[in-house]
Amino acid sequence: MAGITFFHYIHKNTILHKMDCRLKLLCLILLSLSAGFATKWLHYFVIICIITLAIIIARLPIAALLKDMKFFAIIILIVFISNAFTIPGEQIPNFPISNVSIQGITAGLRFAGRLIIILMICTAITGTTSLMALKNAIEWLLRPIPFIPEVRIATIINLTFVLIPLIFDNYVEIISAQKSRCIQLNKNPIRRIRLITLPLLSQSLRRADEIAYAMESRCYSETRSSYIHKTNKIDWIILGTCLMILIFALFL
């Protein structure tokens, strides 16, 4: 878990790290819409250039991110191939494989482009936003909605992210302990799954119980100090840029 850079917060002191998370979430929405409405190659080129620039400004480790991209490369490839083969249209002259149309390849490239853009936006947002800031922004955005326990939802999101690496560590520990006792010789897959799932579940529940006690011990309640959100001129300029990109993708 610790070795993966994708979708992980990386602490730096840049304008994007300091940006108000509420506006950052609005930027996420605007850029995602821009990717959805993009029709020309120029649109894709401009959006990718802007997000790449954001990643450079945020000083995120581009080489490590590209390496982690391989996890998503297969999905992007599947999207491209399925589009290329299923969308009917003009055949490519002298191309050895039939059923591949020019329109299919174009649509495949567009879908792949959109996926890449969304992955890049998420990387830029998660890499520059701590979970606590994200939690506070979600809490703020949910506050006006009636009957929604915004503090509880935000705490659940926070605790989920705290527990995921711990559960993953537990899983690795259980697998290693079972391998050391030759679990691989047991050919029954259902029994093997059961032998891993039950201790993992029991340990995770015990851990959740302990976390609940620890939070109670530190006086946790749903009425806590509220976070003061601050915006500055640069934050609004970044939001304005994202809005311009959406207008560009929609009308130009």
Added chain:
Amino acid sequence: MPTLETKNLTHIFPDGTIAIQNISLQVKPGEFLIIAGANGSGKTVLIRHLNGLFTPTKGTVLLDGKAITANIVEARKKIGLVFQDSDSQIVGQTVAEDVAFGPENLKLPPHEIDTITKRVLEITNLTALSTQNPHVLSGGQKRKLAIAGVLAMRPEIILFDEPFTGLDYPGVISILKQIINLHKTGHTIILVTHELEKVLAHADRLAILHKGQLMEIGTPKEVILHSKHYGIRMPLKNNEEIHLMTWLE
């Protein structure tokens, strides 16, 4: 007047297991009390009662003469608990966020939370790690962070549940120094352990729990001689003075 007191404290689990039975003890302000006992002797259950996390089947826990249940938030503010498993205590995404968790619960204003967090990180030598993800810290650093999280609540009494478990030699020394400094700065310390050799030299009193009952309580010199009867290793060699047993230079 004792700062913390238990009267006939009894805890019986729903399956009928008696965890602790009729425990009555008094802790004076500024005292350093060690509660020792073998596995399953009821140490953790007792310490959780002292923090108001469990409801007694019988008996009471008093803080400055009043039942802690009368104002549980105030009691938890005054009595901090450092859990045995630091991972369970850490809820923040960065070291600083975790330290700020308690003061945020106390609804302190943001500038005060910031000041407290910085001061506590400094006291626990964690300032350089303030932006780190707690998950990647070493065992000793995680234990320090757990202590920092409790210190941020500005408690008068600090309870430690097996603070040396799983730590290497430098880790034990670092946590031991921290505990002794807290005692020197006026905090009341109640420490639960079965590893007496690491800390007994610095304690004022020693209590021994056995099968949920308080068997002995007194100065370490009086009580230690009976420790082996209750499944606790006698940490002294023949005629060795307790204060010479310290792990610190």
